Amino acid sequence: MIRLKELESWLQDLQDFETPKVALEQYQTPPHIAAHIAHTIQASFGDLEGKLVADLGCGCGMLTVAAAIMGTATVVGFDIDSDALKTCKENLEELEITAAELVQAEVRQLGVSCSRFTKLFDTVLLNPSFGTKCNQGTDLEFVQVALELSHGPVYSLHKTSTRAHIIKTASRWGVNVQVLAKLRYDLPNTYKFHKKKSVDIEVDFIKFTVNCHIVVEDFIKPCPHRSTVPSKWAKLDVKHMEMLDGSNQTNRQTALSGDFA
Amino acid sequence: MKLITHNMLTSKGMKNVKEGFPLKIQAEEMRNVDIDYDRDFITRMIPKLDWKALVFAAQCVGHKEDLPDTLPDGYENDNELLKRLHHVLLEVEVISGCLECPETQRKFPISNGIPNMLLNEDEV
Ligand SMILES: C[S@@+](CC[C@H](N)C(=O)[O-])C[C@H]1O[C@@H](n2cnc3c(N)ncnc32)[C@H](O)[C@@H]1O
Ligand SMILES: C[S@@+](CC[C@H](N)C(=O)[O-])C[C@H]1O[C@@H](n2cnc3c(N)ncnc32)[C@H](O)[C@@H]1O
Numbered sequence: 001m002i003r004l005k006e007l008e009s010w011l012q013d014l015q016d017f018e019t020p021k022v023a024l025e026q027y028q029t030p031p032h033i034a035a036h037i038a039h040t041i042q043a044s045f046g047d048l049e050g051k052l053v054a055d056l057g058c059g060c061g062m063l064t065v066a067a068a069i070m071g072t073a074t075v076v077g078f079d080i081d082s083d084a085l086k087t088c089k090e091n092l093e094e095l096e097i098t099a100a101e102l103v104q105a106e107v108r109q110l111g112v113s114c115s116r117f118t119k120l121f122d123t124v125l126l127n128p129s130f131g132t133k134c135n136q137g138t139d140l141e142f143v144q145v146a147l148e149l150s151h152g153p154v155y156s157l158h159k160t161s162t163r164a165h166i167i168k169t170a171s172r173w174g175v176n177v178q179v180l181a182k183l184r185y186d187l188p189n190t191y192k193f194h195k196k197k198s199v200d201i202e203v204d205f206i207k208f209t210v211n212c213h214i215v216v217e218d219f220i221k222p223c224p225h226r227s228t229v230p231s232k233w234a235k236l237d238v239k240h241m242e243m244l245d246g247s248n249q250t251n252r253q254t255a256l257s258g259d260f261a
Numbered sequence: 262m263k264l265i266t267h268n269m270l271t272s273k274g275m276k277n278v279k280e281g282f283p284l285k286i287q288a289e290e291m292r293n294v295d296i297d298y299d300r301d302f303i304t305r306m307i308p309k310l311d312w313k314a315l316v317f318a319a320q321c322v323g324h325k326e327d328l329p330d331t332l333p334d335g336y337e338n339d340n341e342l343l344k345r346l347h348h349v350l351l352e353v354e355v356i357s358g359c360l361e362c363p364e365t366q367r368k369f370p371i372s373n374g375i376p377n378m379l380l381n382e383d384e385v
Contacts, residue, residue, distance in 0.1 A: 050299055073299055073302040089374065099296065101263055102375045103262075103266065103375065103378060104377040106379060106380070109385070116268070116271050116282060
């Protein structure tokens with residue numbers, strides 16, 4: 001498996017949105033966070049290598065590329081915006097990634113019931129728009145589509161401040177929520193001209209799984225990479241990412257494998 | 262757009278369309294890429310494929326590659342077939358052209374390798 005540092009250095013070369021469209025909440029996931037996410041999904045859960053994966057709202061491809069580098073058989077990135085997809089394509093070509101496919105589509109329309117997409121993908125990833133005061137809940141709408149498309153887990157990012165709401169909604173759907181890590185987005189650039197030097201927003205890295213026996217069986221299967229997890233997480237830059245249940249070293253393993261015990 | 266992707270795309274989201282599948286491919290520009298052969302992946306994909314649609318797609322782009330019209334029993338052990346399938350699914354790409362809805366003939370353009378499946382508001 002590729003080393004975390006190496007993955008991150010590949011991701012640092014990706015082009016960002018040329019002219020981000022605020023209405024579509026086009027914000028790129030920072031490379032170090034994308035690298036940690038993709039690396040964890042593979043190292044702890046084995047959910048990328050050799051898999052058919054979807055990335056909903058792929059933008060310029062930060063997560064699509066990270067997943068492809070982690071060895072997906074095919075990763076399909078969906079986005080509504082042709083400018084973002086154009087940049088995404090350039091990023092894929094620059095890195096000579098051939099295992100990624102791009103489709104221009106409205107994510108909400110992918111969820112049509114009983115389509116070819118239904119439960120097709122092994123894993124679905126997304127960094128959805130978090131939603132603002134006027135369009136709250138977009139992120140959960142996207143998660144709902146993601147759960148429709150995946151016969152396995154869904155990995156997503158959400159504002160920590162909405163955690164209780166997410167857990168409540170998911171349990172109504174019969175979906176398990178596992179908060180894998182709390183991330184701190186440091187946003188120095190965005191706020192360069194403001195009085196404050198940087199603003200942190202807290203974001204949860206969440207794994208959603210449907211409560212059904214097929215998924216449970218997947219869980220019990222011993223994961224060959226599991227034992228390497230704590231050391232990987234121990235390398236995390238705690239300034240940006242912090243394990244749940246406190247960030248002290250001894251708790252890391254429990255935090256990560258808690259739901260599996 | 263590879264043929265694995267074609268096998269999942271439909272125009273089912275349009276009003277008055279029942280299945281919207283398989284979409285007919287009109288290819289203008291194609292290319293081949295090299296992908297590592299992963300036998301497990303191909304074997305695992307087969308039950309999820311719509312075989313007829315795959316054969317149809319391969320025909321549309323002139324890459325039928327001797328794919329049988331129906332999936333033979335015991336395909337898991339037919340390494341030759343699995344390799345041909347690997348090639349057809351993952352290594353053949355449509356760069357430009359379009360996809361056509363079998364029920365309404367609505368065309369979805371493919372450019373820069375990216376199919377545009379967006380629907381107008383009056384189509385949904
Ligand atoms: C927060 S950005 C994340 C981009 C990228 N995945 C990343 O991690 O860097 C959200 C992306 O979703 C796309 N998007 C927003 N609404 C969408 C919709 N309804 N359908 C498809 N894509 C959408 C935007 O164009 C944008 O690229
Ligand atoms: C501090 S937040 C405020 C807007 C936020 N939607 C809210 O309602 O609080 C704005 C910044 O968060 C980041 N951001 C918001 N959503 C994001 C996402 N899904 N992915 C990455 N960054 C995001 C962007 O860098 C943006 O500049």
